[in-house]
Amino acid sequence: MPSKAESHKKAPLGLTIAALGTLLFLHVPMWIIFLYTFTPEEQTFTFPLPGFTAKWYGAAIQRDDLWRALTLSLQVAAIATIAALILGTLAAAAVYRSKFFGREAVSFLLVLPIALPGIVTGIALRAAIGGLEIPFSFWTIVIGHATFCVVVVYNNVLARFRRMQGSQIEASMDLGANSFQTFRYVVLPNIATALLAGGMLAFALSFDEVIVTTFTAGQQTTLPIWIFSQLTRPRERPVTNVVATFVILITFLPILFAQRISAQSSDTEGETK
Amino acid sequence: MLNRVSTYFYQRPGLVLALLLGPPMVYMLVVYLGSLFALLVNSFYYLEEFTGLIVREFTLQTYAQIFNPANREIFFRTATMAGVVTLVDALIAFPLAYYIAKFASPKFKTWLLIAVTIPLWSSYLVRVYAWKLILAKEGILSWFINLFQLDGLLQWLLSFESIGGSSLALSPVGMFIVFVYIWLPYMIIPIQTSLERVPGSLLEASSDLGAKPLQTFRNVILPLAFPGVVAGSIFTFSLTLGDFIIPLVLGNSKYFIGQAVYSYQGTGGNIPLAAAMTMWPVAIMIVYLLTARKLGAFDAL
Numbered sequence: 222m223p224s225k226a227e228s229h230k231k232a233p234l235g236l237t238i239a240a241l242g243t244l245l246f247l248h249v250p251m252w253i254i255f256l257y258t259f260t261p262e263e264q265t266f267t268f269p270l271p272g273f274t275a276k277w278y279g280a281a282i283q284r285d286d287l288w289r290a291l292t293l294s295l296q297v298a299a300i301a302t303i304a305a306l307i308l309g310t311l312a313a314a315a316v317y318r319s320k321f322f323g324r325e326a327v328s329f330l331l332v333l334p335i336a337l338p339g340i341v342t343g344i345a346l347r348a349a350i351g352g353l354e355i356p357f358s359f360w361t362i363v364i365g366h367a368t369f370c371v372v373v374v375y376n377n378v379l380a381r382f383r384r385m386q387g388s389q390i391e392a393s394m395d396l397g398a399n400s401f402q403t404f405r406y407v408v409l410p411n412i413a414t415a416l417l418a419g420g421m422l423a424f425a426l427s428f429d430e431v432i433v434t435t436f437t438a439g440q441q442t443t444l445p446i447w448i449f450s451q452l453t454r455p456r457e458r459p460v461t462n463v464v465a466t467f468v469i470l471i472t473f474l475p476i477l478f479a480q481r482i483s484a485q486s487s488d489t490e491g492e493t494k
Numbered sequence: 495m496l497n498r499v500s501t502y503f504y505q506r507p508g509l510v511l512a513l514l515l516g517p518p519m520v521y522m523l524v525v526y527l528g529s530l531f532a533l534l535v536n537s538f539y540y541l542e543e544f545t546g547l548i549v550r551e552f553t554l555q556t557y558a559q560i561f562n563p564a565n566r567e568i569f570f571r572t573a574t575m576a577g578v579v580t581l582v583d584a585l586i587a588f589p590l591a592y593y594i595a596k597f598a599s600p601k602f603k604t605w606l607l608i609a610v611t612i613p614l615w616s617s618y619l620v621r622v623y624a625w626k627l628i629l630a631k632e633g634i635l636s637w638f639i640n641l642f643q644l645d646g647l648l649q650w651l652l653s654f655e656s657i658g659g660s661s662l663a664l665s666p667v668g669m670f671i672v673f674v675y676i677w678l679p680y681m682i683i684p685i686q687t688s689l690e691r692v693p694g695s696l697l698e699a700s701s702d703l704g705a706k707p708l709q710t711f712r713n714v715i716l717p718l719a720f721p722g723v724v725a726g727s728i729f730t731f732s733l734t735l736g737d738f739i740i741p742l743v744l745g746n747s748k749y750f751i752g753q754a755v756y757s758y759q760g761t762g763g764n765i766p767l768a769a770a771m772t773m774w775p776v777a778i779m780i781v782y783l784l785t786a787r788k789l790g791a792f793d794a795l
Binding site for chain 1: 496497499500501503504507511514515517518519521522523525526527528529530532533535536586587589590592593594596597606608609610611612613615616617618619620621622623624625626627628630632633634636637675678679682732733735736737738739742743752755756759765768769772775776779783
């Protein structure tokens with residue numbers, strides 16, 4: 222029997238080049254932002270850079286509006302992630318352990334907020350907030366974010382439940398553990414990494430969300446809304462570059478980490494947004 | 495005590511199910527479906543032009559407005575863009591998906607998949623912003639175009655009224671490039687998944703039976719990968735249809751659906767019209783999803 226390496230034939234040169242080209246197309250634009258954090262030019266995006274400076278990093282740190290936006294985004298993402306972890310795990314547990322009428326509908330309902338274009342969710346929440354005359358607040362943002370974060374946790378946890386052996390739970394119960402002990406010592410350790418991966422992806426999703434937030438934030442500024450306002454009405458453009466680089470890094474690390482967790486347990490979960 | 499509670503619940507699986515399912519379902523039904531319902535209701539109200547107030551009476555006149563020539567044009571422009579973006583994404587995604595599925599070693603495959611997934615999850619807004627830098631008149635792409643002396647070609651492309659503009663950063667051509675870039679990972683992954691399922695023996699059988707590589711590609715690989723392409727197209731099409739950030743950042747005064755919705759509800763304060771307008775993408779996506787299901791795309795998700 223041929224070894225696995227031999228069964229992989231060498232790719233035609235044209236295909237390799239095309240594949241490499243697509244990979245570069247996906248990644249190079251993000252590196253370019255990093256390059257531009259060092260430009261001394263404030264008004265335009267002149268290339269090649271007319272000089273080199275690191276002063277924008279200092280300028281970014283001193284911008285209060287930036288810090289406020291970052292704080293708000295982190296708070297929103299934290300609360301939305303906690304809500305998503307609770308609701309998503311409950312739904313996954315229900316769907317996993319029992320067969321009931323309308324089980325398919327549960328998955329469908331949870332996936333709907335990310336299957337429909339974001340603007341539909343956004344304007345729907347806006348219409349509801351307007352109709353009920355609820356004032357815009359921190360909580361209107363969180364409630365909006367939680368709707369589309371639940372599904373990420375749900376998918377991750379449900380996939381883990383399905384690979385977990387039901388006999389483990391039965392064995393625990395047979396050995397005299399009550400439901401709470403079984404949950405604490407058998408179920409929780411089994412789903413812990415799925416919760417971590419799902420939670421991180423939910424956090425990244427909320428931290429970065431702009432379309433729905435535009436409709437639920439009122440006058441508040443989250444970090445993505447701050448970036449969006451800089452895109453249309455720029456002030457100190459290079460500061461935006463610094464912020465963009467920072468955002469890439471802050472989302473890059475959890476994603477990489479979640480990917481590693483998923484890869485280790487040979488999951489395919491979380492690969493479609 | 496805890497044991498008694500545990501036994502109590504154990505004997506009542508229905509109650510446990512209700513307790514588990516209750517919170518998430520109540521949340522989704524009240525907040526999400528409730529909002530969608532509010533959206534639907536709003537689309538049957540209308541804005542009194544004279545007072546600028548929303549009149550909460552049942553009417554179809556707001557729906558009549560979404561069929562007026564200006565809004566029809568917005569709809570066709572957006573649908574055309576979504577269609578072309580989907581097509582080009584499929585063409586660009588295929589070679590990489592094929593390489594990952596059929597030629598990469600298992601270890602390399604893991605890395606390639608991470609490389610494709612990272613842009614999918616990393617900041618959408620920042621990735622749009624990157625292109626603002628690249629496409630700017632004085633930016634890096636212009637510099638390269640200048641280097642290869644292709645200025646004439648660019649000017650010629652931008653001179654078309656329907657797709658051109660003052661610079662790449664403010665034109666439908668630029669928007670098209672950014673849409674293709676932003677949604678590309680959504681196309682690569684389902685195609686790769688469906689190609690992964692094509693057994694290698696099938697390709698060998700095809701070549702043993704005398705098919706040339708191109709024939710194998712056309713008659714064996716392409717039909718089997720097609721559900722993956724359709725699955726990817728659900729994302730690229732739906733996301734292009736509803737996006738308003740890219741048209742706002744890179745577009746000109748020619749509106750797209752998302753942008754129209756955004757401005758109707760914002761500056762216009764006309765939530766009924768915005769609500770009715772979102773029914774365009776919703777209706778298209780429902781038809782699209784039903785067709786996709788017939789083509790077997792859901793198995794490739």
